[in-house]
Amino acid sequence: MIRLHHAAQARSMRVIWVLEELGLDYELVSYNFFDKSLRSEEYKALNPAGRVPAMEIGTGQVICESGAAVEYLAELGDGALSRAPGSPERAEYLDLLHYAETIGQHCANLTQAHIVLYQDWMKSPTQMGLEAKRLAVTLKRLDAQLADGRDWMLAGGYSAVDCALAYGVFVGARFTSLDEMPNLRAWWGRFKARPSFAKALPQEGEPLIYRKDFYPPPEVVKPEENA
Secondary structure (H helix, E strand, O other): OEEEEEEOOOOHHHHHHHHHHHOOOEEEEEEOOOOOHHHOHHHHOOOOOOOOOEEEOOOOOEEOOHHHHHHHHHOOOOOOOOOOOOOOOHHHHHHHHHHHHHHHHHHHHHHHHHHHOOOHHHOOHHHHHHHHHHHHHHHHHHHHHOOOOOOOOOOOOOOHHHHHHHHHHHHHOOOOOOOOOHHHHHHHHHHHHOHHHHHOOOOOOOOOOOOOOOOOOOOOOOOOOOO
8 A cells, every 4th residue: 555645736747647547556655844733743754854745655664756656657557658679768857857857946045035035134135036047948948848739748648757747847837938838738638637636636625835826037127226
């Protein structure tokens, strides 16, 4: 039995997508991202960083990294969501699977700046603007990946790569526009149409990390030059 520790709108969403795509039985344990439950000694015994996910697997082991959880699950059963060693798409599969963390880091920095640092004096408009531009660059690689008309990130079809990258788009579109990325927008529409997508969405009444659809970068006001 798999037990997944999760918070609404957090990176653990990508693990839910893979679990649902594979039809695996699992127990979902939900937390409030903003209270102290993730910092409890009980939870930190599972994930010392006090973050989600923590995925308990039947061997008594715990996987704390969402990317590792996605890769581990994708290789279960017949490996339909993976690309096995020796596959022509193996290198591309691994590269894109872990590229999700490049996108995720920019999303995390922007989440910290816009949401966690709740007082204006804590924020750096310059840093926030730069992060939004860097995020756009990382997402444009995905738009280019789809430029040949393929439906999914790998030419061979849907895979765990799509689940891993989808979270970066789910969050990233709140900080930078996808208007100039038509291939990625079309892919995102296909991904959201899959039944697994809704399974990871917040339940009614769950506390949300992202309460707005879009968080524009603040205006950078340059100091007046000395006369």
